[in-house]
Amino acid sequence: MDTLTFDSGHLAEPETMSPDTVLVCPLSHVQATVSTARVSHLVTLINGETLIDTPETIGQERHLRLAMNDIAEPRDGLVVPSADHVAKLIEFAADWDQKAPMLIHCWAGISRSTAGAFVVLCALNPHADEHSLARALRRASPTAYPNRRIVAIADEVLGRGGRMNAAVELIGRGLLAEEGKVFSLPAKHAA
Numbered sequence: 089m090d091t092l093t094f095d096s097g098h099l100a101e102p103e104t105m106s107p108d109t110v111l112v113c114p115l116s117h118v119q120a121t122v123s124t125a126r127v128s129h130l131v132t133l134i135n136g137e138t139l140i141d142t143p144e145t146i147g148q149e150r151h152l153r154l155a156m157n158d159i160a161e162p163r164d165g166l167v168v169p170s171a172d173h174v175a176k177l178i179e180f181a182a183d184w185d186q187k188a189p190m191l192i193h194c195w196a197g198i199s200r201s202t203a204g205a206f207v208v209l210c211a212l213n214p215h216a217d218e219h220s221l222a223r224a225l226r227r228a229s230p231t232a233y234p235n236r237r238i239v240a241i242a243d244e245v246l247g248r249g250g251r252m253n254a255a256v257e258l259i260g261r262g263l264l265a266e267e268g269k270v271f272s273l274p275a276k277h278a279a
Contacts, residue, residue: 109275110192110205110274111191111192111271114197114268114270115196116267117197118130122191125191126189127189128190129150130191132152132154133154133193134155135166158199160237178246189272198231198265200238202232205225205273206222209275224277225273
């Protein structure tokens with residue numbers, strides 16, 4: 089399965105990108121990625137104080153904003169990812185027409201957004217092997233460290249029997265970084 093990784097957050101050859109591509113990036117590269125990759129759907133997984141405006145090229149109904157902090161356990165004053173967040177993400181992915189790329193971002197492009205991408209891939213590929221999807225994520229992003237709570241909730245919602253959790257544990261922590269690079273994954277994977 090082919091993936092594209094973009095150096096320094098700049099898309100190299102967007103004309104070769106399939107419309108059914110899932111892109112992941114940090115907040116600092118959202119605007120450039122939206123315009124360069126001609127993104128039609130945007131998922132923002134970031135705290136409520138940092139939620140971004142919808143880019144002009146994306147309709148409000150095609151921008152899912154999920155206000156949450158990057159935590160796995162409840163903490164005073166912070167919003168823990170919830171079943172409602174995950175249900176909305178799965179519904180949004182199911183409604184995506186795949187005629188243009190979807191971009192998923194968080195603050196750093198390492199935890200919430202990579203969890204979101206993994207959830208979207210599992211939702212769109214109900215018969216695909218979770219370990220194969222997680223390995224594709226790792227190949228595309230050496231820094232990916234999917235938020236374990238988001239993955240655990242999605243594992244239950246999608247009826248994956250703990251396999252999503254096991255798959256992200258298997259790929260491990262990933263390389264330490266302050267910010268991930270822009271990367272892409274195909275939305276469809278073989279079962």
